[in-house]
Amino acid sequence: MNHPAQQRIAPAAIRKTIEVRAPIQRAFEVFAGRMGEWWHKEHSVAAHTIQIDVVIEPRGGGRWYEKGADGSEHMWGRVLAWEPPSRLVLAWQLNREFDYDPDFATTVEVNFEARGEVTIVHFEHRDLERMGEGAAQEFESMDGGWGMLLGLFKSKVEAA
Numbered sequence: 001m002n003h004p005a006q007q008r009i010a011p012a013a014i015r016k017t018i019e020v021r022a023p024i025q026r027a028f029e030v031f032a033g034r035m036g037e038w039w040h041k042e043h044s045v046a047a048h049t050i051q052i053d054v055v056i057e058p059r060g061g062g063r064w065y066e067k068g069a070d071g072s073e074h075m076w077g078r079v080l081a082w083e084p085p086s087r088l089v090l091a092w093q094l095n096r097e098f099d100y101d102p103d104f105a106t107t108v109e110v111n112f113e114a115r116g117e118v119t120i121v122h123f124e125h126r127d128l129e130r131m132g133e134g135a136a137q138e139f140e141s142m143d144g145g146w147g148m149l150l151g152l153f154k155s156k157v158e159a160a
Contacts, residue, residue, distance in 0.1 A: 013127075018150055045098050054076075078093070
């Protein structure tokens, strides 16, 4: 048995729940089908071009990537589950340096729940311990980043 001082504490998953004033179908479509319209352009992996779109291919096994103004494509990950309008699961394959690594993945899961005139969006980014040394610090940065991005999503879906 490991001595308690030798045990490592894994970072918790990032969890967010937001309520949007939109039907579930529209919430899913704006999140998954129009991500490039609400994603913050400065949150880009393209170093030498401007991000013009973020694409999630609408099927299990599909790609998740950004498009640059120069026509380039920059992989972010892949679609693990595509279940409109209720669930989307993505493999985030950007490592701590935000470089695409096909051998690395954390998991982003988004569930959409219809509740009358609104949709409740449950967001979780888990498996962050896979980021290795410094994962706890990465959690702090990503937690704030996802909060900001989900606020942009909420504004976009409610204006749609």
